[in-house]
Amino acid sequence: MPKIVDHDARREEIAQALWRVVRRDGIRAASVRTIAAEAGWSAGAVRYYFPDQDGLLSFAMELVSRRVGDRITALTARGGAKGSPTVVVLRYLEEALPLDAERKAEFDVWLAFMAQAQAESGAGTLHDTVETVHNGLRELCAELVNALAEAGALRDGLDLRLEVERLHALIDGLALHAAIQPNHTTATRLRRLLRLHIDSLLSEKPLQTKDFSSTERQVRRKPD
Amino acid sequence: MPKIVDHDARREEIAQALWRVVRRDGIRAASVRTIAAEAGWSAGAVRYYFPDQDGLLSFAMELVSRRVGDRITALTARGGAKGSPTVVVLRYLEEALPLDAERKAEFDVWLAFMAQAQAESGAGTLHDTVETVHNGLRELCAELVNALAEAGALRDGLDLRLEVERLHALIDGLALHAAIQPNHTTATRLRRLLRLHIDSLLSEKPLQTKDFSSTERQVRRKPD
DNA sequence: ACGACGATAACACAGGTGTGCTAAAAAGGG
DNA sequence: CCCTTTTTAGCACACCTGTGTTATCGTCGT
Numbered sequence A, B: 001m002p003k004i005v006d007h008d009a010r011r012e013e014i015a016q017a018l019w020r021v022v023r024r025d026g027i028r029a030a031s032v033r034t035i036a037a038e039a040g041w042s043a044g045a046v047r048y049y050f051p052d053q054d055g056l057l058s059f060a061m062e063l064v065s066r067r068v069g070d071r072i073t074a075l076t077a078r079g080g081a082k083g084s085p086t087v088v089v090l091r092y093l094e095e096a097l098p099l100d101a102e103r104k105a106e107f108d109v110w111l112a113f114m115a116q117a118q119a120e121s122g123a124g125t126l127h128d129t130v131e132t133v134h135n136g137l138r139e140l141c142a143e144l145v146n147a148l149a150e151a152g153a154l155r156d157g158l159d160l161r162l163e164v165e166r167l168h169a170l171i172d173g174l175a176l177h178a179a180i181q182p183n184h185t186t187a188t189r190l191r192r193l194l195r196l197h198i199d200s201l202l203s204e205k206p207l208q209t210k211d212f213s214s215t216e217r218q219v220r221r222k223p224d
Numbered sequence C: 001a002c003g004a005c006g007a008t009a010a011c012a013c014a015g016g017t018g019t020g021c022t023a024a025a026a027a028g029g030g
Numbered sequence D: 001c002c003c004t005t006t007t008t009a010g011c012a013c014a015c016c017t018g019t020g021t022t023a024t025c026g027t028c029g030t
Helices: A007-025 A032-039 A043-049 A053-077 A085-095 A101-119 A125-150 A160-180 A187-201 B007-025 B032-039 B043-049 B053-077 B085-095 B101-119 B125-150 B160-180 B187-201
Strands: none
Touching: A007 A032, A007 A043, A007 A053, A007 A101, A007 B101, A032 A043, A032 A053, A053 A085, A053 A101, A053 A125, A085 A125, A085 A187, A101 A125, A101 A160, A101 B007, A101 B101, A101 B160, A125 A160, A125 B160, A160 A187, A160 B101, A160 B125, A160 B160, A160 B187, A187 B160, B007 B032, B007 B043, B007 B053, B007 B101, B032 B043, B032 B053, B053 B085, B053 B101, B053 B125, B085 B125, B085 B187, B101 B125, B101 B160, B125 B160, B160 B187
16 A cells, blocks of 8 residues: 555645735735645645645635634633633633734635635635634624523613624624734734623623723713 | 827726626736726726736725725715714714625725735735725724714713724624625614614613614513 | 827737646555 | 555646737827
8 A cells, every 4th residue: 555645634734835825925826836835745736635726725715614613612622611601701702803823814814715705796615614604603692692691691671683793793893903903903902892892781890800901091971 | 189088087997897807706817808808998908007917906996995085075075974973973984884785896895905915914005005994994983982972972981992993893893794794784784783882882862763773672681 | 181199909928827637756565 | 576556746738917019090289
């Protein structure tokens, strides 16, 4: 029997080379040859694992999707539901934000893939993965909001369905801002904004933690 | 004197052809020849107005930026500041959301440009326009929040700086969601979510309008 | 009418692109 | 050792790419 390599591992390796090319030079530079050079193989070797480049693109995109999904499920397996409801919510949602270099890199290529998927108007492999991830994040938001509601932690009069959408939009907006202006929207600021939003949904004053934002300037209505 | 054409108008026409190509086939298909074919001219004619394609790309991107900027200033010129502060805020922010087909098209190409700009890591023409637009929208959010604060409409204890960031992120997140799932995140839902967020910042119950969301299911804490 | 000049088209060239095909290399079992 | 099967590299082809360069066309003032 000849040399046997782990095909799946090889494919992931090539996909990660694709990520690096996309991040460095944009998706326009993601050709079979440049990716092969980046991965350190010949173009023929790459084509042995990916017969056409559309398959390479969609695989690389689904790998991003799988990565973030795995992080979420790993968090659950590790007892991510331990602690007070708001702590659990923050822990999960912070996992969806580009707080470190690795996740920022993932989000950058995800952004490129989203833009490319918009071209396949309505349907297509890329578009489907975008929808899957998008719905998955929405469902996560829904579960977390529902958990807060069942714990009786939410303030009165909230429209749960709308709050799920608002939270979901905020998460994606924050991620986008972190990608666009990482120097302005830093990791700590992301965390603080997320916490601020969750707190605004709660009925009681939240428990104070070490990075409580008491240093922020507060505005008070001028007395009349 | 020979035939004289309006160069700026021609450039805008070509840039719009670029937009159509990007929207239909993605930024990867945005070559000089495909754009020329889309615009109905020869490649040589296009290159007469844009010596190189990097200039074409950045011009097309800045045109998007100019379009949305013009809409905002046009709104101001038309007396956009008339009415109660919250009405003014909603009017301005809705202008930044892809509520109709034209603005959705603009956002789609804007998304592609943002992804491409991420490749020029840190600097570059595209990156600069992204930052300009991004800072412009943030400044708009800041002005609107400040207007609400000066009108005494905001609830107590808000951190203005953080609220500006949160509003800004929500706007971009909503726009992204409208682009990704237009069937789910419809124009009316966008408006409702934006209104919900603004209302959550106010100290008093907002004035009711015709599209008041009384039809939405409300959640009330179970009595203990 | 005609010439001058902006506008358009066409061609050339070197290189890149996806993809099919084929030959060489590598590696473990007999 | 050799042989079989997987893996890798290489080449070929037709086409597309950006960018020069050049020639033709159209239109206006004279």
